[in-house]
Amino acid sequence: MHPFTLPESIQARVAARCGTPHPFARLDPRRTALVVVDLQNGFMRQDVAHAWCPMAEHVVPAVNRLAGALRRAGGAVYWIQNTFDARCETEWSIMQEMATPEARARRAAAMSEGTVGNQLWPGLDVQPADAVVRKYRYSAFIQGGSDLPDRLRARGLDTVLVTGTVTNVCCESSARDAMMLNFRTVMVSDGCAAVTDEEHRASLIHFYLQFGDVLTVDQCIAGFAPAEERAAA
Template identity: 45%
Template sequence: MQFEPWIVERVKARQGVLHPYDTLDAATTAFVVVDLQKYYTQPGFQGECAPARGIFDNVNKLAAAMRAHGGKVVWIKTNADGADQFWSHHHRHMLTPERSARRLLELSASHEGFEMPDTLDVQESDLIVVKRCYSALAPGASELDAVLKAHGIRTVLIGGTVTNVCCESTARDAMMLDYATIMVDDALAAVTPYEHEHSLNNWMLFFGDVLTVDEVVERLR
């Protein structure tokens, strides 16, 4: 991703360089892939983000590189069972009754929408973490923080969909929890290019780094 000169100037003024990580220690790095379930990626589901299907090859490529270098791949899945109770404000006020009911149905653990598409290369050695709301690292949202700490993870690579909602929310909380956090540009997708770019611009200014899949792979050791 090419950043506007004023963004580059401000980032360099803040941290001295545009990209702060020359190398990435794969043994302490996890590729956290957010919400690439059928509900968010496939036609016919309420939450479909059509551009997300276009990042599957890049996600698979980075996942394979992480495994080859001894890193971890973590697939995050949203489950809405009981969300009308534990996330009642969202379901009561931020969704129409029809959309609320459909989300509860299509993201239930027993529904096809909860599943991962067959074209994603999910391996038995990978980790799967189920979350309840946008950020997988919000209090009570999931066991992601404990899982990362149990595996000695200090650097988090974020991919998945959508860039400016669940991915950015999880990434921000990772940064706040003191993980080195990188948003992987071409392993992320939003509903529109504007939302994707706006999210990454703001992320770069204040929270962490943005790299492509190839740039991440070049840094892995």
């Protein structure tokens, strides 16, 4: 996984604004959703990927561990499936204009519904009670991206833990938009993967400074515990 530690100077700035360096260290798991972004063959299997992220495979055990802990504590798990369809050519035409014809063709071939690339990574611990949500933009929370916000609110979930790939694109854009829609939002530092350590680090720091919290898997799991158990620990 990416080496990452929040710089003390950055934590001090957040603490000065929030009164604590970790505003969401305490989590009510019954109101919390784990949102796993784009851990799919199209980003993780080099032979079918249109945008390969080698680090993504290495965060899967951490994501599975967090998913299991949250389920046991009463929370919910949502697997986000980046999907290309005809609407992406018209309703999101700017993105198409920013790619070469070859890049557009690779994305369509890798991420269209029914393709191997569109499938979730086989090493993920997807359980029958979990939800799989198709996403048609970088962000799972922006209008036109998916129906995830409505699904979360329907279940009384107001806190999201963001994991997946890549940290600085679909994960960060989803996390920022979640906060803008009034969800308590955490980016899980060892549950996200980027193409480089530098991109991963910059993304987490930028998000943490203004939009939400950055915690490790262990910190999230510790935050699920009742207050008296945290005090004893």
